[in-house]
Amino acid sequence: MTHDPASLHARHQSVLPSWLSLYYERPLELTHGEGRHVWDAEGNRYLDFFGGILTTMTAHALPEVTKAVAEQAGRIIHTSTLYLSRPMVELAERIAALSGIPDARVFFTTSGTEANDAALLLATTYRRSNQVLAMRNSYHGRSFSTVGITGNQSWSPTSLSPLQTLYVHGGVRSRGPYAGLSDDAYTEACVADLEDMLQQTAGGVAALIAEPVQGVGGFTMPPDGLYAAFREVLARHGILWISDEVQTGWGRTGDHFWGWQAHAENGPPDMLTFAKGIGNGMSIGGVVARAEVMDSLSANSISTFGGSPVTMAAGLANLGYLLEHDLQGNARRVGGLLIERLRAVAAGLDLVREVRGRGLMIGIELVRPGTDERSPEAASLVLEAARERGLLIGKGGQGGASLRIAPPMTLTIAEAEEGADLLADALRAAQGRLAPA
Template sequence: MSDLLARHRAVIPNWVGLYYGQPIEIVSGKGCRVTDAQGRGYLDFFAGILTNMLGYDVAEVREAVERQISTGVVHTSTLYLIRSQVELAEKIARLSNIPDAKVFFTNSGSEANETALAAALVARNANQVLAMRGSYHGRTFGTVAITGNVSWKASSNDPFGTHYLHGADRQLPQYRDLTDTQLIDACVADLRALLSAGIHPADVGALIAEPVQGVGGFTMAPDGLFKAYKEVLDEHGILLISDEVQTGWGRTGAHFWGIQAHGVVPDMMTFAKGLANGFAIGGVVGRGDLLDSIRGNGISTFGGNPIATTAANATLDYVLSHDLQHNAAVTGEIIISGLKEAATALNTIGEVRGRGLMFAVDLVDPATKQPSPQLAGKALEAARERGLLIGKGGLFGATLRMAPPLTLSEAEAREGLGLLTDALRAVDGEAAKA
């Protein structure tokens, strides 16, 4: 492993991070479990950053892909008809609830967000975008510009103007003690002030927002905020784009799309991550008139390719036929309620939050109650030592974020909860002695 690590560092850019003091190589997987090159097994609570949505070695997906490969057609391009692409687009358009929806497939969430931004700015003849503080939308030029998390902004060069709204930054003193209704009212008043005195509404193409901020540490605006925002946006014809790259396909449990918690249908939604259970795919679903409005010719060399869309069809069918949205609600509640109970006795936990199989724990210094990236790093290691893989992020790098496969069983949920709480108690005990 030390040889592979040395080779990695020699040829991979140093900004491509690796977890753990001794990084692991995952060589096999089955269900919600993986095995590393040393033969050590783990329960996976991060699923390739929410991408292995069904877990590993799912027969229905594997066999569908094998059937497509056996035809000899791995790739054609969007210049030709692709049956699996059309079938997948029909399903997603129907599930989106967006009237007269069309779908464009890409390779990633970054590309999907770029497409949605292009459609919005062209349709509105605009050069300004609204986004949320603490957000993350990708690593391409345009998506870096709208990302509201400085840790992930590789460049300050913006192709258009971006203005950040409040709502997911409840930790700020001016919002901390407000009720949901009071916070929504304050945020809407701020938006109205921005559009009346800060920027001209005619110059704004869209508001793009994550219903639950992924890289931001699974923080979220109060339910109903985006409906209230859209009422203001509609007064000016400004569009709403919901970034569902991490929140789609039933992961939040209560809803199939994260934005549904706000009681509103957006003009466009972007998706990626888990749709093809590990195969590269992304896309945007939106009003047909908006996607049709993009000027010039357009293709996607690999977007919507036969392998990815075949895998995605099998994955989506599995999600729907096995009611994994309900499973996310049930197993997520086991874990989130268990973590909240455990947190009452731990001085290093600031907050436990989540929705369905998307949950997070903030680590804080027990004396100052300030975010502690150091303790989060120790908790990450402690969980791995106990056989549990989790993620880390948040605005301050002090948040443990977890999103197991949607196929997680209740027994596995309780097992993972036990491993995680044991790791957190160990870190808490170590901090108390320091």
């Protein structure tokens, strides 16, 4: 069979939506992968530092996962939630125990969007309110309700929403009106803003939904403890806290298994949502909530594809591998090395404003050299230059001006050093093409 990316791109454009974004001037067709590497249809090999948007969490073609998928598919592929499912119960038991939420219940979906959608349904039903607090620069999915709480305008195609959304300060530490404050003063100012906003609202707010590290927002984050301080305010008003762990869960940040644990002084969230990495490429999402909240729905509900036997088998195998091989510890060690290497590279480059992140979740914000003006052009140039050198990375942030680096969590020290060298070369090449202000 002939592999012609240009022909496939033309076919893609003729049958798929114009808003379905593709990376690169010459889009890639990835045909296979192994470990931390993937190959395209023309036989080029790449070091993968984006993992299908943080979804290939452990490794490409991980034998334990592919074996579990094949064995389950050979038995039965689909049953629906109308029947008992041993893999679904077993994975729910493990996630409930790991969640930190007392008396936890788990509902499985097929994506992070659907997980956040379900969490919003639970919160608004439980609280009898359609008012939701969300963070500025946030992203929670592409469904009608999750777009309505997304605070990043690049990913919000409509202002229509079934929810009344109020956006809170705090998700972006190094920009905005409080950027110049110390961490403690920053947290204090954001809490005061939250208190003031709640005094202005009519009726009770249902929930705050927040990513501990903003993913699409460019891997930005508040000081540790900010959401714990928010939780103290929320608890006084009976408002639920939903931690969106779609990108931060399963130890990727290195320091913690869940992102919310950096803000744990006042206990776990009322709900957390998860997806992406748990399936290592299989479509798994879900919500964990206190039983009182999860069981607040009075209508019947099922999921046709949530909790599929094949995806649950993949999730069990993948989670088992992650825990047995301490991939959280690897993310902390190798991610720490990688971020220090990238900060050393950035120190000599005018187009890099900030290198931020934790574990294997690293963002690099780019600006027009000589200014503080975000530069989507620079991000696109670096993306292309990295690809030419055999490295795949992502981008995001306001206007798409931040690079996103999130390799599979089995990344080795040698691969981290190789990737840092390739990215350094790509950054220097991009800077050479950008005129200073």
